[in-house]
Structures are given as C-alpha cells and as structure tokens.
Amino acid sequence: MKVLPLVAISLLAITELCAQQTVDQTLILNSNGVNSTEILMKKIDNTNYNSLFSNDYGFGIFNSNTGGTNFFINAVENIGIGTTTPEFKLSVMGQIFSSAGSNEGGAIWLENTFKTGNNAARRWAIYNMTGSYGNSLQFWNYSQDQSMYGARFTITDDGNVGIGTTTPLEKLDVRGNTFVNGGIISSVAGAEIGGNIQINNPAKAVNGAASSWKIFNMTGAYGNSLQFWAYDNLGCTQGGLCANRLTLMDNGNVGIGTTTPAEKFQVNGNVRWGGDTNYIYSGQDATGVYFEQSSDVPAQNKIRLQTSRNGDHINYTYLSVDATNGFSFQTIGNANGNVGIGTANPDEKLAVNGKIHAREVRVDAKDWPDYVFKPGYKLPTLNEIEKQIKEKGHLPDMPSAKIVEKNGLELGEMLKLQQQKIEELTLYMIAQQKEINDLKQRLIEKNNNKKHEQHK
Template sequence: MKKNIFLALMVFSAFNSVSQNKIELVGNVGVGTLAPQAKLHVNNGDNSYGTILATSSESEFSLYAKSLYTQPVYSEAFRLGLKHNNTEENGFISFYRGTSIRGGFLGFSTNGFERLKIDVNGNVGIGTSSPKQKLTIVGDQNAGDQGGPINGQNSTALLRLQSSPGGAGEVLDFGMNIKSYGWIQPQDFNDPNAFYNLILNAKGGNVGIGTINPDSKLAVNGTIHSKEVKVDMTGWSDFVFKKDYTLPTLEEVEKHIAEKGHLKNIPSEEEVLKNGINLGEMNAKLLQKIEELTLYMIEMKKENQILKNAVEKQNKEIELLKIKNSNQK
C-alpha cells in the first residue's frame, strides 16, 4: 500500500514539475500547452519541431512535424517528415497554405527535393511545381539528343505503364526526343529484342493525324511517306480477259470522251477533287483500262498483219504481171 501511494505521489509530482504538460481524464491531451485544442496537441513553439523518436535501434531517426511561417499566402506552412539527427532529406510531405479557408496544396519530397505536387486545382505535377494539366511529368533529360526508345531495362521514357510488378513483363513507354519527336513503345522489360504491337482504337473509332475530325479508320491531313503500301482487295480487273467480256469499240470510247470528258468508269476531275480516290479501287480501274488497251493493241496487230499479208500478196501479183508483160514484148 505504501508503495502504491509513493508511485502516485511521484506521478503527481512529475506532472506538476512540467507545468506545460497536461493530461485530462476526459478530453484532450496537451504536450507543451495547458489548453489542448485536439485529442493530441503538441506545441513546441514557432518554427520548431514536434518529434516522435523511432522505436528502433537507430535512434538517430525520428518522425517530425514542423511548423513554418504561414506568410505569405501559398507558402509552406507545415511539414511532416523523416529526420536523421538534424537532417530532413530522407523524405517529407509539405502542406502549403492557401488564402484562408481554401486554396492549399501539397508537396511530396525525397532526398531534399520536391518530386510531386498536387496544386489547388487538383493538378498533379511530377518534376514540376507548376502543373498545368491533370498530370504533368517533367523529366530530367540532357540538353543533347536523348535518342529514341531503347530496350525496357534502359529506357529513357518519361512515363511507363507496366503490366506486372517486380520489373518483369510488358511495359508501355512514353518518351520525348528533345527538339525532334515524341514516341510510344510497347516492349518487354527483360528481353531487349522483344517489341510488341501498338493498337489504337481496337474496339472502334477513327484515328486522325493532322486533323481533329478523322472520317476514316486512319485520316491523315498531309503526306504519307512509305517504302511500300499494301492494299487488300476484294476483286481485280482480269475479268477483261474473259471471253464473255464485251470490249467497248474505239468509236464508243471516242464518243464517251467527247460527251463526258473522261474515260468510262474513271472518276472525273470534279469527283476526285471533291471526294478523293480509293487507292485500291483506282488501281483496279486503271488496270482495267490498261488491259482493254492491250486487247485493242492485239486486235490492231491482227488487223495490221492482215493488211500486211494483203499488201504482200498484191505486190507479188504486180511483180508477176510485170514479168508477164515483159515476156510478151
């Protein structure tokens, strides 16, 4: 009994010896203040630390809450972070004040540098303190040429989407080549030679390049430069060579040109300027005309051969007649 009374007196004496610590039986707990305004209110003075020591053998580490100047507006007012002795560069969260009741924002720092910020409008900036979009990423690229995408383990991408954790599986990288071009590259993280297909609008919709109103699966407002273009076709023009095909006479062709100003089944200049041309369809139509022209040439050759034979026959008859007349003299 005497022991319990002694302990009670020691606790009571300890509380009275530190006049600014107050624990209420019901209500709030104050450390460094006699008027706690929250369940736990730590008051360590202006621009100083309220510190919780780590519960590990490395006692140099501590979790700290730091109050800073709240003027001017939009300045860093409070900080919560991990400290090693008096160094605050392990990582911390900064709370920036707004005007009064609203407008504050957050910053997240590692190694003493702010890496991510959520501004007053909800925009998130990574590598920038002034994001203008919902997500803005600013990379630490060199002033020189970064080059294009390389393999998954050594990529210089500004943004990466990864299909599985642990540095394995497929990745989709987004990057920039300074003053040159931007790039998107799906690839394998572990295999430097494995690059995957990039699919756009797999379920539907059109893709536009140089246009905001694509009217086809791929609409390009500009020049397409390619080593090769492959067009799938549902038919071809070899029907011209079938026996049941009726080849227009040259007189019919001449009449159509005189009346319409273009070949039959070939679009006019007005139609082309208005609607453009279908590359595969136009090649088929042009081939049809080439095949028809080939048939005309074959027919003309036959007619020329007949005429040639007739002329040769006539010349022989003339020679024979000359010989006969000469003999009669």
C-alpha cells in the first residue's frame, strides 16, 4: 500500500515523541500483524485519546472526543476532513474558515490550470472585502498572465447585488447589457404603486429630456393599469419632467396623454402620420375601415375614409378631402353611397331631414324647354287650360298637390316644368299684346272715319 511509507515515518516520529512525552500521556502501538496498524496517544486517566491508524483503505487520525475521523488519506491520495470516504482531492465534511486582517480579508481561490488563454479566468477568488473596496463579498477572476482581472460579482453587506459594479445602489444593480431567457419579476404590494422597472440613460442630461423611464403596475388613485412615466434629472420634487406618457388599463384600454382612457384607444392631443402608404387600419374585414393619406404628391395629397360593403376591393364607398378638389363622396360597385343629414336611412344620394340654407344651388338639367319657342310647338289654348284647371285643379303637365306631398319635388324637373309654363305664358302674353295692338289700330281707324264723316 502507498500508506506504508507514511506509517514508517510515523513510527520514527513516535520514537522521537517518546523521549519528549509528558508524565500524563501514554503512547501505545498496536498492530494485528495483517492489515491494520494503530498508534494511540492517550491520557493516563484514559479520558480521551487520538489515534493515528493505517489500514487497507488509507491513513487517518481518529479523535475519541468527537467519535469520528478528523483527517483521512485514502489509497488514491484523496484527502478527507471529517469524512473517511473523500471523493475528491480534498473533501471537507463541515465548515471551512478563512480569515485575514486586510482590506481583501479571508479568501477562497479556485484555479483551473487547463484555462491558459489571456481571456480565460484561470483563477477565481472570493474575498470578504472592506476599506476602499467597500464592505462586501466580491468575486474576482484573473487570467494566467493577469492581464485580465477584476470584480465580476459583488454582494454588499447591506444586501445589494452588483454585476459590473462594486458599488450597487439597488438590490440588483447591473452595469451592462442583460439577457434573460425567462421572466423578470418585480413585485411590490403597494396601495398605488406596485412592481416597477426603471431604464436610465445618463447621457440625457438636459432638463426636459427623459434620463429615466419607469414602468409601473399601478392601482388605487392611478387606476388598475400599467403606466409608463418619464423623468429628467430634476424629477418631480424640483419641478422637472415627471409625467405619464402611456397607459395600458387592465381592461385593455390604451391611453396616450390620459391616464383614464375610456375607449380601446384614446389620445388626448394631436395625431400625425405621413407617407404615401401610411394609414390606420381597423381590421373589420378584408378592406376594412381605414383613414389614410393616399398620396405624398402635394397636388394629389388627400385624406380618404373608406369602408367596404362585402369585405372586398370591388364594392366600397369612400370619402375624400383634398386641397385641389375639396370634399367628395364616391361609391364603387354596388355599395350604397347615399348620404344622410338628420337621418340614418337616406333613400337618395343626399337626404336632408331639416332645412337647407344656401347662397346658391346649382342643378344640372337636360331638355330645357326652349322648344316652346320653336315653330310647330302646340301651345294649349286658354280654354283648354281653363278646362284642365276646373277638372283636375292644377296646370297641365304639373304634379298635383297629393303627388307632391307623397313623393316630394324633383327640383330639376320642377324647374323645367315651371320654365315651360313661364315660356308658354310669355307666348300667351305676346299673342294677347298683338290682339290689344290690333284692337287699338281698329279703334284709331274707326275714330278717324267718324271724324271724316262729320266734316262732310
């Protein structure tokens, strides 16, 4: 066994010790002559003893006070402290104490000789720091040539944890990028402000610039919501930037410029968009209802509000507003393009339930009744008109009062009929004037003849 040389050395040491032993101690050498050798160091009163032993399993020290093996070296040269079955080069069953009176304090070093590169941590060390390092437990690493070294992880005595910093200001202070393959949980049981996340940019030092953003899980006076707040370096207490910028209510409502959105999306302020393809899409159907800027060319720039009837691009209605052509409402396909003012069920292109006030109204009309003045037009006699009035109560070709009350007036058609009657009336007046002139001529001639007879 490899432990035999150790036993021989121990025996030599015992021989030396025998000459130096005190009067109250006894050394006893025991051996079964086969596979076990034991050296007892005991008091004369037999109250306790230590035993150095060797056997087929290894070499160790046994203490009668503890009833266990304090130190053991097995056949493969693993060392055990507090255990007789060490699995590694050093196995300790119990606590390890490291103490040093310096700023670095007690330390534990962990070294891996296979890590030889300048960018590889050949040695990791754990220090109980103080002084200029701050009161903390710090994890340092060192490359083989020590060109790379430094603190990688810090736990301050008051419980703050720092990664990339030896002076963490919060419970977790990370100076650098963080990748998390999982969830991040911030939990605070607050009456108004719950868990929150803060994102800082120290480079934004100008007052009014948000050097800090915070995301809060709110309740109480703030309402049940997730809120995004912005702060500058002055903050709330010194009259600086301290404002809510976005609110997501627990019921799904979203607010910009308001912390109490009453709808799925509510904006307290102006909304601006641009570009020839930008639009807001509702997703009601394939074409949907959307509000768009349909062109970025100034001469064609317009705003269009469009809705599809059947969820396609064939049958739809749209309202356009542009600086060149003004306001227009058009229908494509079989979409209903009727417009109602004061009514939800317009039965014509424009249905107004109420009065219309206009400075001028223009009506397109065809077949304007100038044909009344053309040769061959059959002008009704006044006797025929009189008979029509007596029998039906209205002029020829004109709608009756009952029809107007039932169906209303077609303004263009009515203007044509009225113009026809005006032109017919003009012809009657011309004919009547001719008759008057003829009668006048006859009367003049009659009077002249009478005067001539009197002179005879």
